[in-house]
Amino acid sequence: SQNAITNNKKSNSDKLAIVNKEVMISAPDGLPAIAISKLAKEKPIIKDGYEVTYSVEATSESLSTTVMKEEPDIAIVPSNMAAIAYNKTSSYKIAGTVGMGSFYLVSTEDINDFNELVGKKVGNTGKSLTPDITVQTVLKEKGINVDDIDFNYVNSASELVPLLVTDKLNTAFVPEPALSALMEKNKDIKIIKSLNDGWKEVANSKQGYPQSTIIIKSDFAENNQEFVEAFLGQLSNSIDWANDSTNNAGEYAKEIGVTTDPNIINKSMERANLKFISVKDMIEDYNSYYQKLYNFDPKTVGGTLPDEGIYLVEE
Amino acid sequence: MEEIKLRIKNMNKKYNDNIIFDNFDIEFDVNKVNCIVGKSGCGKSTLLNIVSGIVKNDSEDFKTMEDLGISYIFQEDRLIEWLNVEENIKFVLDKKYKKEVLERKLQDYLDLAGIIQYKKYYPQMLSGGIRQRVNIVRALIYPSKVIIMDEPFKSIDIKNKNIIMEKLKYILKKEVRTVLFVTHDIDEALFIADKIYVLGGSPVKVKGVLDNNSIDKNAITDLI
Amino acid sequence: MEEIKLRIKNMNKKYNDNIIFDNFDIEFDVNKVNCIVGKSGCGKSTLLNIVSGIVKNDSEDFKTMEDLGISYIFQEDRLIEWLNVEENIKFVLDKKYKKEVLERKLQDYLDLAGIIQYKKYYPQMLSGGIRQRVNIVRALIYPSKVIIMDEPFKSIDIKNKNIIMEKLKYILKKEVRTVLFVTHDIDEALFIADKIYVLGGSPVKVKGVLDNNSIDKNAITDLI
Amino acid sequence: MKEFTLLKSRGSRSDKLEVALSCVILLFLWQIIAWKINNEIYLPTIGQVLSSILEIIKADKFYMDIILSIGRCIFSFIIALILSMIFGIVAYLSRGFRNFLRPINALASSIPTMVLVVLALIWFDKDNAPFIVGIAIVFPILYDSVLGAITNIDKNILEMAKLYNISLRGKILNIYLPAIKLRLASILLSSFSLALKVIIAGEVHGQPNYGIGTRIQIEKVNFNTSGIFAWIVIILIISVILDVVQKVMLRRSFIWKR
Amino acid sequence: MKEFTLLKSRGSRSDKLEVALSCVILLFLWQIIAWKINNEIYLPTIGQVLSSILEIIKADKFYMDIILSIGRCIFSFIIALILSMIFGIVAYLSRGFRNFLRPINALASSIPTMVLVVLALIWFDKDNAPFIVGIAIVFPILYDSVLGAITNIDKNILEMAKLYNISLRGKILNIYLPAIKLRLASILLSSFSLALKVIIAGEVHGQPNYGIGTRIQIEKVNFNTSGIFAWIVIILIISVILDVVQKVMLRRSFIWKR
Ligand SMILES: Nc1ncnc2c1ncn2[C@@H]1O[C@H](COP(=O)(O)OP(=O)(O)OP(=O)(O)O)[C@@H](O)[C@H]1O
């Protein structure tokens, strides 16, 4: 290919050096990073001639910043960020889903379903952001008046958990892996419902809602189709491995820079809902997910509904 | 009351290694005007500061006159820049007089000092002599048994000075107060003093005490 | 040079509504000691400040003497608290002298003023008279055509004052400088002045100009 | 009266002109650079930001957000101010108290904001958390200033006050408070801005129902750069308004200055 | 020499005793309350925190984290300090420049920290972001102080300097800088702590490879309250050490004070 030629030219002076094509792959700390932990740790050769760098970004904000600066070639991002990136940079496309919804309604109280939340104080993260929108959508579609629920928001799960541990809150929507940590610290916490299951019911979806999405730079995908295919295959394997070997996932994740305690990670895998689904099987789900986000606040998908061009499918 | 003495004994004071007073003794006449003269830097202000309790002396068993109530005309004027003339004076009076008495007194003294028109001025808007006169009025109006004056009349023209000195004499006759008066102007001293103390040397000692009747200007000048 | 006059014409200055100078005229003798006396608060310091360019006057076409090079003995000592005596003086000299000359001059002047032992003291550690003498030394050592003195000898004892005045006369004979000298002490004025200007009134006017030969103390006192 | 204000220039007509000119130049530069970069993510154009501002202002919650944030800010700033004055004066008067406060103050000024937010969320409730955080961050700076101001009061004046047996109340009213006021005036604006900033940070973490921080977080997470800039402009305008209010209130304090 | 220091009490033996006593009392209170509450998440006991500290210190990255954070902090603080002095002096000398700076300064002091972090991450890279943020937060406070310090210099002294034709350099060295130093001394500690705090906040968001903020975030994510407390204690110790260093450096500056 083109690059190979330039590489050869360069290496005239140093005949032994084989300059590989560099690929940058980013994922945020947390579940998405766990999804790639086997790949990032073992660094298997995906395809000859490619040198892959994995980076774990500590916050989803620093990740989205790098995506917006178009630094990584491949990234795992929150699904709405995929739409924002598509709308704002028009250079990333969705290649597949890495994980479905992993939020759960938990409580120390004796409740069994969403409708019992009415009149209660319920903790949640990120007012008007995707988890909140998902919760509100599910509740609304189930005919629950969300105004009757006293939502208490904090910025992230790391602020929510202490409130639940110290009984400042009894009920909340908590994502994995924070949920496992929470259950370690407060044994009274019970899982009431999975938000993903709730979504399945209200959106008529088989899988639930896509929580994390893998996006690839469109020109990179075009020029390196074989690599991309191989990589997605490996990623799928890596996710399966993480789901199966729950005893090692934590250690692997720790070594690539995931900050969550390895034991907690191991415990969380059961509810983490990590699974790789190719985008062609998810188009409907994305469309309806984006539509619901858009209805709530267009900003959450970058101002406009993304068109079909966002999906990386071969014509 | 006439014969009581204000006795200062065994006073010691040094700054770092600079010994100012070494077992210094002095006696002032109570209810008289005691004038202190001496070379610049010899320790006059320090003496006044120790006597009034502002500066700590190094002796153990030394008693200051703090409790008597002291008015002090400082060598620098020590006015508070953000208070105007009136406030600067009222500031020290803090319920010492009834409101009407205070207003009348204030009026009288400012008038006497010739600065009544500057009542609402802030210190930075005043000339050196006017500031000094505020300093004087503040001390005179403050009810006290002892008035300490450290070069009170500097920067004041001769006419105003004479008026104030006359008034001072008059007040002192009425209100019996003990005065310690430092000056470099021998004429001033001769005019107002009952007794004149000449300080000098290092560490400083009393070089001479002169009664006003028996004083001659040149004698003092020589002593200094 | 002897006959040149420093002419100030049509000077105006008011603070808010308080008119200090209204079309004020005065002439000083160049290279002579011009003494200014007058009531406290009449405007002497303001006159000096305007002449030296520190305070802006309200007239359009008024020229200050700034460019001649001015030494100013301020009424307040204006020492910089965080510089010691030596630094306070050197601070204004900023390359005016070669290093050795400067050191020798500094030594001479401090010695003359009797404050050589305070060379390394910070201002807050000095008595009022010593601070004032630093102020004087700073002005005398600064090379200038005009020396402005606003009550330079206050807080200084008579002996030191006489020494400094003698020296000043001697310097002025050697170094021909124009002196503007404000004082409230008529004796001082008589001792050092070539001419005495009496200011007074409001707005202030020159009430009289007297030649030193023809002066009598009481006459001046009356004029003030 | 020009001669009696803090900075001679304050409030004069040509000043306002110059400030306005500076704003225009900056806006101009901004627009040019934005055009050059031509990437909304790095730097939106003025037009984009203006339309974001309009959008934000039109939202019905806007006034509540603004009022509650400013309210928290003013409230916590005033409490920090009062506390710092009281503590500062007491610390000045009593060496024991000053020493006792030292470790506490060192602690208060070392705890990183986000840690403080989390702890405040745990210890207090989430509506008070931003408020507590605001106090904890601003207090040490004001306290240091107050103590510094009192410590630097001319010793001569204090000796004079002592000699004339001025009551503590008289000293506080006529000496300490004016000296503190004089000193604080110079850092009031910047420490108030700091309080606003910290309150907003607290809101980002604590996510109260109404508050600028809550709204900024939404723009931030959705990577809406022009929305972020719009909020910066709004906060800037608030700061400027509060600054003017402060100056009007302070102007009278400095008539004694020449 | 006791009489010539800034606060008469500084450094005296009984002071140290009192401060130590205060520490002991506070630690004691802490422990009692921790026992009462008996919930590690609210308030860990001293023992728990100590063992967390040991754990943190033993980690091999510890020194790198500390050194890099402090390095960033000192570096950004010094740059902010130098900038504020230069800008403050120039702003004092030139009214035009002062007015020109006003909007910029208002801007710098209004941008909320997290917004600034995000912008810094967009415009610069993540290793420099905390650093930029530190400067942007501390600068306005120092600048205001510097300008306030110069503005409050005794006008008499400045007239004197003008009359004796002192060069600008002479004025800066002998008048402006000492006045600034005197003023800044009182807020140096608290603004330095602020810088440290802000740098850590920047690190939490920007997540450089080494840095205290990076590590605190880990404790936070794992809800390890005793780890968080351990870091607070470590930061506190750092502050105290830096404070002592500063005082030693400053002590010489105030020998002229009585
Ligand atoms: N900044 C100012 N604002 C308002 N009035 C002022 C200001 N400076 C001086 N004055 C007034 O101007 C007048 C003249 O002051 P000036 O200092 O010249 O007096 P002076 O003759 O030097 O008196 P003295 O002998 O007491 O020093 C005074 O009445 C004073 O109150």
Ligand SMILES: Nc1ncnc2c1ncn2[C@@H]1O[C@H](COP(=O)(O)OP(=O)(O)OP(=O)(O)O)[C@@H](O)[C@H]1O
């Ligand atoms: N804080 C201080 N530290 C060191 N030395 C000091 C301090 N205060 C005063 N002195 C020294 O004490 C001596 C006496 O000072 P004092 O002010 O008593 O003199 P004085 O007789 O009042 O002189 P003057 O007539 O000039 O006012 C001076 O030599 C002075 O330098």
Ligand SMILES: [Mg+2]
């Ligand atoms: Mg004296």
Ligand SMILES: [Mg+2]
């Ligand atoms: Mg005068």
